Amino acid sequence: MSASNPTDSVGLVTPQSYHFDEPLNLRSGKVLSAYDLMVETYGTLNGEKSNAILVCHALSGDHHAAGYHSAADKKPGWWDACIGPGKAIDTDLFFVVSLNNLGGCAGSTGPASINPKTETFYGPDFPVVTVRDWVQSQLRLMDRLGIEKWAAVIGGSLGGMQVLRWAISYPQRLGHAISIAAAPKLSAQNIAFNEVARHSITSDPSFHAGHYLRNNTYPKQGLMLARMVGHITYLSDSAMRAKFGKTVTDFGATGNNFGRDLRTGKLSFGLNVDFQVESYLHYQGERFSENFDANTYLLMTKALDYFDPSVDYEGDLAKAFANSGCKFLLISFSTDWRFPPERSREIVNALLKAGKEVSYLEIKADQGHDAFLLPVPRYICALATYLKRVHQELAAHAS
Amino acid sequence: MRPEFEIIQKCIRPGSRVLDLGCGDGSLLHYLKNTKQIHEIGLEIDADNIEKSIFNGINVIQQDLDRGLDNFQSDSFDTVLLAQTLQALSNPAELVDDMLRIGRNGIITFPNFGNWKSRLYLFTRGRMPVSKFMPHQWYDTPNIHFCTVKDFDALCREKNITVLTRTVVDSQHQGSWAMKAWPNFLGEIAIYHLTKRSGDQV
Numbered sequence: 001m002s003a004s005n006p007t008d009s010v011g012l013v014t015p016q017s018y019h020f021d022e023p024l025n026l027r028s029g030k031v032l033s034a035y036d037l038m039v040e041t042y043g044t045l046n047g048e049k050s051n052a053i054l055v056c057h058a059l060s061g062d063h064h065a066a067g068y069h070s071a072a073d074k075k076p077g078w079w080d081a082c083i084g085p086g087k088a089i090d091t092d093l094f095f096v097v098s099l100n101n102l103g104g105c106a107g108s109t110g111p112a113s114i115n116p117k118t119e120t121f122y123g124p125d126f127p128v129v130t131v132r133d134w135v136q137s138q139l140r141l142m143d144r145l146g147i148e149k150w151a152a153v154i155g156g157s158l159g160g161m162q163v164l165r166w167a168i169s170y171p172q173r174l175g176h177a178i179s180i181a182a183a184p185k186l187s188a189q190n191i192a193f194n195e196v197a198r199h200s201i202t203s204d205p206s207f208h209a210g211h212y213l214r215n216n217t218y219p220k221q222g223l224m225l226a227r228m229v230g231h232i233t234y235l236s237d238s239a240m241r242a243k244f245g246k247t248v249t250d251f252g253a254t255g256n257n258f259g260r261d262l263r264t265g266k267l268s269f270g271l272n273v274d275f276q277v278e279s280y281l282h283y284q285g286e287r288f289s290e291n292f293d294a295n296t297y298l299l300m301t302k303a304l305d306y307f308d309p310s311v312d313y314e315g316d317l318a319k320a321f322a323n324s325g326c327k328f329l330l331i332s333f334s335t336d337w338r339f340p341p342e343r344s345r346e347i348v349n350a351l352l353k354a355g356k357e358v359s360y361l362e363i364k365a366d367q368g369h370d371a372f373l374l375p376v377p378r379y380i381c382a383l384a385t386y387l388k389r390v391h392q393e394l395a396a397h398a399s
Numbered sequence: 400m401r402p403e404f405e406i407i408q409k410c411i412r413p414g415s416r417v418l419d420l421g422c423g424d425g426s427l428l429h430y431l432k433n434t435k436q437i438h439e440i441g442l443e444i445d446a447d448n449i450e451k452s453i454f455n456g457i458n459v460i461q462q463d464l465d466r467g468l469d470n471f472q473s474d475s476f477d478t479v480l481l482a483q484t485l486q487a488l489s490n491p492a493e494l495v496d497d498m499l500r501i502g503r504n505g506i507i508t509f510p511n512f513g514n515w516k517s518r519l520y521l522f523t524r525g526r527m528p529v530s531k532f533m534p535h536q537w538y539d540t541p542n543i544h545f546c547t548v549k550d551f552d553a554l555c556r557e558k559n560i561t562v563l564t565r566t567v568v569d570s571q572h573q574g575s576w577a578m579k580a581w582p583n584f585l586g587e588i589a590i591y592h593l594t595k596r597s598g599d600q601v
Contacts, residue, residue, distance in 0.1 A: 327458070345470070348460060348470075349470040352440070352460075352470060352471060352472070352475070353472055353475075355416075355475065357438070357440075357458045358440070358458060358460065359453060359458050359459050359460060360459075360460040360461055360462075361449060361461050362461050364446075378446055378450070381450060382449070382450055382453060385450055385453045385454050386453050388454075389453065389454070389456050392456075393456075
């Protein structure tokens, strides 16, 4: 955190762990007898407890969505662009709840936690959790916090899928469902990329069939590779071009850079890292591998692959939403090729078919899937405007 | 626009489901929400208008009308609105079909090109009419399919569309006995309430 704490930041925050003893029956048929959820909250819950917003994280996110943990933190939480006083998710108006999902590696019970039965790491024995299981655990947290109804549940990507699941599983417990850059289910291509990521982890010699922590090691190379592949799918061609591609004019000035940024100014004609994009991916992969648990990554990608709320409704997503009592806002980004606008429109069309109240925006943005985390002006403005309306509704309802 | 809203709201049943094609800043739906407690969806393509619609508290979906309305089920709305948008569509006849498939009834408003002012402009100057009401030059106008009241009546006959009501007004949305008598000559704005259903299906 910089010396001058920006006025639109929630500032220093302290996560809190909640313990749950009631067994959680999972979609897989397995049971998690007890678990902890690591939670951060921002803003103040009002007297009627009506101004709470649940923020759901994506694949590699956690409970730390906004603010700083210490004055030494260089970077704020993952959605600080959107959460804070006066920001789109305005903590002056709303009480924002963000948690690390089950199976995560940031404090909630997951594969890197100690299994009380074996007194060693869960590792690969941690049960596969699905979006439905997460939402069930989020409901328990909601009840613990004494919140009857979320003013809104908001999330991007895998977080957006949790939003949809909320509207389906607990239709009366949320006022607004805001699902950003999501999909009704993964495409074969999405699953293919996930499988490459998983395979790179499981084939790392340090993986030890998932028991790497017992062996005091971890599959660094595999996790790195998984993240590198994933990262490519988060960016768009144009985003990469803007970041690493020289223009034709630069090409003339610098000679042999092949129209892309060279790391050292000349080609190695070997297998060294010649281009900036290569070192960028290496850096991203390396940083990620040092901070993320490989088993968690496997679980999260599986949760993505398994997400398809229409399976219980003869493949008809509209039927899945039949009982949803909330209003919906869906947002997609023009250059997102991981979950492109067509995928959001599938959700919109199912909601229309179900006769639901829905708004949909397709934001022109160059940043690809990553755009949902970034301060893209039109996106932020629309979200802010929508949530101001939500707040006005709450105020009108209260008076 | 307010006077047009008042004419339109007469055709809207309280508490009904209304789809507005090209909802602009959402002010018509907002007005109908307040006066008729409708359940609304607006379709709009312009980014600024979409944000204004959200600000106005209406459900708005970013969708290009020229790409059709296949994603809407038949009979899924009571009324489908097309206000001052018909002339800007690339395939207006198809859209009229679609709107009367989706809605049990539809309301279409458009500028009447058969109005005497347009005729006089073209007759005396020999150039495409430009007015305060239709300020664009022929090359930069979004209005690519102008028609007259007579043209539109013919389209309704061809497509077996029932005209429930036809209101013709001037640019101030005032009507008169003369406009009723010579709608295609005196009317500047036409407001049609249409259906393809019969009896209590309307």
